[in-house]
Amino acid sequence: AQSVAQPEDQVNVAEGNPLTVKCTYSVSGNPYLFWYVQYPNRGLQFLLKYITGDNLVKGSYGFEAEFNKSQTSFHLKKPSALVSDSALYFCAVRPGAGSYQLTFGKGTKLSVIP
Amino acid sequence: GAVVSQHPSWVICKSGTSVKIECRSLDFQATTMFWYRQFPKQSLMLMATSNEGSKATYEQGVEKDKFLINHASLTLSTLTVTSAHPEDSSFYICSEGGGPSDTQYFGPGTRLTVL
Numbered sequence: 001a002q003s004v005a006q007p008e009d010q011v012n013v014a015e016g017n018p019l020t021v022k023c024t025y026s027v028s029g030n031p032y033l034f035w036y037v038q039y040p041n042r043g044l045q046f047l048l049k050y051i052t053g054d055n056l057v058k059g060s061y062g063f064e065a066e067f068n069k070s071q072t073s074f075h076l077k078k079p080s081a082l083v084s085d086s087a088l089y090f091c092a093v094r095p096g097a098g099s100y101q102l103t104f105g106k107g108t109k110l111s112v113i114p
Numbered sequence: 115g116a117v118v119s120q121h122p123s124w125v126i127c128k129s130g131t132s133v134k135i136e137c138r139s140l141d142f143q144a145t146t147m148f149w150y151r152q153f154p155k156q157s158l159m160l161m162a163t164s165n166e167g168s169k170a171t172y173e174q175g176v177e178k179d180k181f182l183i184n185h186a187s188l189t190l191s192t193l194t195v196t197s198a199h200p201e202d203s204s205f206y207i208c209s210e211g212g213g214p215s216d217t218q219y220f221g222p223g224t225r226l227t228v229l
Contacts, residue, residue, distance in 0.1 A: 032216060043120075043207050043220040044158075051216060090157065100146055100211035102218055106157045 002027035004093050006105035013081045014113050021076040021108045023091030033074040034092040034102065035065055044090065050074060061085070081112045117141050118210050120221035127198055128229055135193045135224045137208030143188035144210035148218065149181075152205040164191040198228040 003026045013019045025031060032051050036044040048059025055067045065076045074091060091105040117140040127133050137147055145166045150158040162183050163171045170183035180202075182194040195202050205225050211218040 034217070036220070041205075041223070041225065043118075043222040044209075046217055046219060049217055097216075100148075100218060101160065101163065102148075102211075104157045 002031075002093055002095055002103045004091050004103055004105035006089075006091055006108045008108050009106075010109045010111065012111045012113060015083055016080050019078050019081040019085070019110065019112070021089050021091075021110060023074045023076065023105060024072050025074060025091070025093045026072065027093050027095050027103075029096045032094045032096060033065075033067060034094075035059065035063070035074075035076050036090045036092065038088040038090065038107075047076070047089075081110075083112045083114050086110055086112045118208065118219050118221040120206075120208055120224050122224060123222060124225040124227075126227045126229065129199055130197055132194055132196045133198055133226060135195075135206055135208075135226075137191045137193070137210075137221055139189045139210045142210060144191075145188060146211050147185060147191040148209045148211055149183060149191075149193050150207045150209070152207060152223075154205075158207065161193075195226065198226070200228045202226065203228045 005024045034049045035047040038044050047063050048057050050057045050067045058064045063078050065074050067074050088107050088109050090107050092102040094102050119138045121136045147164040149161045151161050152158050160173050161176045164183050164185040166185045166188050172178045185191040205223050207223040209218045209220040
């Protein structure tokens, strides 16, 4: 069975500082990994994904994530945080091609402090 | 990315009534759609996988007679909460996942409150 762990319920960072939201996963085979962001009372917005290729993936709004197979991690990063980045972030995994079913982490609330 | 809409965005109903939530894929013919439920400050829980032209596949613990799913066309899936009770109050989100991009795109969600 696949699983996703987001070890931090909340991350606080000062505006302008770099941010990291952590994610580790467990899945058999080659994983497809995703990051989504959710603003209050809204659905999920797709940020970025890793399928194959370069381990550093760049996505929307200046976010990027690095796939680390040996550590089974896919941490989300941004060099300079904005107050508008404050939201709930979800990491998700699916077990490769052929299955569209996503397994989500519990989410990490990011607060960027002005 | 794909555009998915949901209607209504919020609904308040009395206990015992049924509520229908629509999920539309606006720019893609989705053979597969997913329905999730999200409790406050929690992650998304997959309820069922909706397949166009066939019966939905429900996750363990989800009552299929209570949460009726219909996927009659490639652009529309509906979730009907039958005989709703206050414990059914939640945020329901659909997504489409049958596209070639490998990415699941989500609707804006429907807030259901059962009084």
